[in-house]
Amino acid sequence: MRAELENKLYAAYPALYAQHTLPMDQTNMCWGFQCGDGWYNLIDRLSFDIAKIIATNEQLDPKLCTVSCVKEKFGGLRFHIGCATEEILKLVSKASEESFKICETCGGEGTERTSEGWIRVICDSCEVASQKKREEERMKLTTKYSEQMELD
Numbered sequence: 198m199r200a201e202l203e204n205k206l207y208a209a210y211p212a213l214y215a216q217h218t219l220p221m222d223q224t225n226m227c228w229g230f231q232c233g234d235g236w237y238n239l240i241d242r243l244s245f246d247i248a249k250i251i252a253t254n255e256q257l258d259p260k261l262c263t264v265s266c267v268k269e270k271f272g273g274l275r276f277h278i279g280c281a282t283e284e285i286l287k288l289v290s291k292a293s294e295e296s297f298k299i300c301e302t303c304g305g306e307g308t309e310r311t312s313e314g315w316i317r318v319i320c321d322s323c324e325v326a327s328q329k330k331r332e333e334e335r336m337k338l339t340t341k342y343s344e345q346m347e348l349d
């Protein structure tokens with residue numbers, strides 16, 4: 198996720214994402230949100246709902262209710278938080294289910310696809326764009342390679 202969006206989430210939920218300033222031997226959050234920009238709204242909504250629960254439940258210690266990892270894995274959203282109450286777990290699994298229908302690139306309606314060994318949720322137009330980009334990169338490499346051959 199691009200830094201501008203990450204910083205918006207850190208600013209909106211400072212307690213929840215307090216771990217993002219910790220070193221990498223203590224948290225995964227130092228790497229930021231390891232997924233595409235398209236999931237920003239989904240993560241924002243999930244963070245909002247969780248922060249509300251933490252704020253209203255006196256049994257929960259906000260210092261322990263911090264997020265240690267947010268990433269894409271096998272196409273879906275993974276979200277690890279220190280205080281996993283049943284209510285919070287339900288929200289996390291609902292968001293994870295939803296992520297399989299949201300394009301990770303643009304946030305539009307996406308479907309699960311496997312491309313070059315990766316499972317990704319992506320929409321038709323982002324898929325076309327990424328194929329085009331890959332093709333262009335391949336062309337560039339081929340050109341570079343043949344230029345190199347000529348030089349040698």
Ligand SMILES: [Zn+2]
Pocket residue numbers: 300301302303304305307319320321322323324
């Ligand atoms: Zn898309």
